[in-house]
Amino acid sequence: MTSAPALAxxxxxWQHHVGSQNSPTVALTPRYTLHQAPDARSxxxxxxxFGMLLESLEIGGFIVGSPAVSDDSGWYLCxxxxxxxxxxxxxxxxSSLVGRTFTEVAVFSxxxxxxxxxxxxxxxxxxxxxxxxxxxxxxxxxxxxAALAGFAGAFRRTPKLAQPVLHWDLPPLHYLLAQxxxxxxxxxxxxxxxxxxxxxxxxxxxxxRLLYExxxxxxxxxxxxxxxxxxxxxxHGRTPGRAPGEALQILAREDPAWAAAASVRTVESYxxxxxxxxxxxxxxxxxxxxxHRHGRLALMIEDPAEEGILAEARAIANDAGLSxxxxxxxxxxxxxxxxxxxxxxxGF
Numbered sequence: 601m602t603s604a605p606a607l608a609x610x611x612x613x614w615q616h617h618v619g620s621q622n623s624p625t626v627a628l629t630p631r632y633t634l635h636q637a638p639d640a641r642s643x644x645x646x647x648x649x650f651g652m653l654l655e656s657l658e659i660g661g662f663i664v665g666s667p668a669v670s671d672d673s674g675w676y677l678c679x680x681x682x683x684x685x686x687x688x689x690x691x692x693x694x695s696s697l698v699g700r701t702f703t704e705v706a707v708f709s710x711x712x713x714x715x716x717x718x719x720x721x722x723x724x725x726x727x728x729x730x731x732x733x734x735x736x737x738x739x740x741x742x743x744x745x746a747a748l749a750g751f752a753g754a755f756r757r758t759p760k761l762a763q764p765v766l767h768w769d770l771p772p773l774h775y776l777l778a779q780x781x782x783x784x785x786x787x788x789x790x791x792x793x794x795x796x797x798x799x800x801x802x803x804x805x806x807x808x809r810l811l812y813e814x815x816x817x818x819x820x821x822x823x824x825x826x827x828x829x830x831x832x833x834x835x836h837g838r839t840p841g842r843a844p845g846e847a848l849q850i851l852a853r854e855d856p857a858w859a860a861a862a863s864v865r866t867v868e869s870y871x872x873x874x875x876x877x878x879x880x881x882x883x884x885x886x887x888x889x890x891x892h893r894h895g896r897l898a899l900m901i902e903d904p905a906e907e908g909i910l911a912e913a914r915a916i917a918n919d920a921g922l923s924x925x926x927x928x929x930x931x932x933x934x935x936x937x938x939x940x941x942x943x944x945x946x947g948f
Contacts, residue, residue, distance in 0.1 A: 637668035643675055649694035650677065653927065656702055656897075657758040669932060673904070676932055681754035689751065692907055692928035693914065702925070703895030704762040707755055707820070708885045709748045710769035710878070710902055710909075711741065711811065713803045741807055743933035744903055745814045751931045752901045753818020762896070766820040768811050769881050772804035773828040774874040776835040782869055784834055784842035797836060827881055828874075830854050844873050857884035864919040878906070882913035886926025898926035906930075 637643050647664045654662050661682025669676040669688045676688040752766050776797060779787050786793040808824065815822035830851050833839050844867045852862035861880050867873045884890055886898040900910050910928040917924035 637666050637675065637677070643668065643677070646675070646677060646691065646694075649697070650679070650689075650691060652697050653691070653694055656697055656700070657705060657755070657760055659755070659758045661757070662754070676904075676930075681751070682757075683754075685750065685754075687747070687751045687754075688932040690904070690930050692910060692930070694927050696925070697927065700925070701895070702760060702897040704893065705755070705758060705760045705897045705899060706762050706767065706885065707752050707765070707899045707901065708767045708769070708825075708882075709752060709900070710771075710825075710881075710906065711745055711748070711807060712903075713741075713770070713772070713775060713800065713807060737806065737810060740933075741810060745807075745810055747931045747933040748901050748903070749811070749814035749818050749820070751929065752815075752899075753820055755899060756819050760897075764820050765823045766815045766818075767823050767825055767885070768815075769825040769827060769878070770804060770808060770811065771827060771874075771877070772800050773832065773835040774877060775800045776837075777828065777831065777870045778874050780834070780837065780870045782843060783840065784837070784844075784847070784870075785840045786837040793837065825881055827877055844868060844870050848873060848876075856890055857881075857887070860887075860890075860920040860922055861916050864916055876912075878909045879912040879916060882910050882926065883916050883922070883924075886910075886913060886924050887917050887922045888925050889922045894923065896925060900926055900928045902928060902930055904930040904932065 650664055654660075663680040663682070665678040665680060665686070667678040669678075674690060676690045679687045679689050681687060749766065755761065756764055779793070779796060781787055788796060808822075811824075812822045828835065828851070831847055834842050834847055847870070848858070848862050848867050851858035853859070857880050861876060861883065865876060867876060882898075882900060885900065888894045888896045902909070907928060907930060910926065913926070914924050916922075
C-alpha cells in the first residue's frame, strides 16, 4: 500500500484512538507517525480487501479504523480486533481472495533469532544474528513476538481455523549453514565455530520458550516448523565437501516443497540456500497442492521486514505450476512511537 508522503497529512492525537494504557510508555522516535488516514484510493482498496478476508473467514467484530501509521514503505491500517486492542497492519496478496472461498485456514508466523546485527559472543563480531553474551531477549524478540502472536490470536475466532495452532518458523540451522563456505566447511576457527553452534542453539531454545508463552497467552498452541533437518549434519560442519547445489538436491529428494523450489531455482552458496529456505516454508504453508486440500488458506503473519519471503514463495509456486492460497499480514510491534505522545510497550 502506498500513498502520499506521510508529511502531507497532519498527525492526530493517538490517545483518542489507542485509549488509556497501564503498560510502560517509551520515548518517541521520528520513524513512525500516527495520522488521520487520507481518503486515498490505496487505503480504501486496502480496507475493502481486508474486509473481504474477514468475510471469507466468517469473523465478526473487527473494525478497520480511520487512523493509520506511515513509514517510508507505506501505510499501516489501525485494526481493532473486537476486544478493544488495536493492531497496526498492512496486507499483501489480499486481491487473490477475490471470487474464492475457503473451508479451512491455518496460521503461520516466524521470528529471527535476535533480529539483524552482529554476534557478540566471546568478544567476536561476526555476520549473523545479534546473540548477546548475557543471553537476554532483545527488544526485537519481545516486541515483535507480541505483535505477531497478538494479531494471530484474533483469528482463533474463525470457525474455519483448522487447529488452534500458531505455526512458528524459528530457524536455528539457517544460522549454522550461513557460516559454511561453498564446500560445506565452517568459515570460523574451530573454537569459535563450537561457540557459535552453542550460542545459536541456546538462543533458539530461549526464543522457543518465549513463543510458547506468547502463543498460549492468545489461546493458541505453538507448533515449530522443522526446517532444513535433512541438512543437520551439513549445518554442523560434519559433511565437508558438500556443495550448496548438492545440498539443495538432497532436500529436493526428501521433500515435495523443496522439489518444487529446486525445479525452478538454483543456489550458488549456503547463504542463498538459507534465504531460499524461508520462502520454501511459505510455499509449503501456502500451496494447497502440497496438502491435497484445495479449500485451504494460509495466513502468514510476519514481521513487515519479511514481505519479500511471501512474494518469492508465490513466484516459485507460479514458476513450478503449483496453486497458491496465502495472504501476508504484517503488524507493527506494539512498541510504537508517535509524534503525538508515547504509546505503550508490550509486557512480557
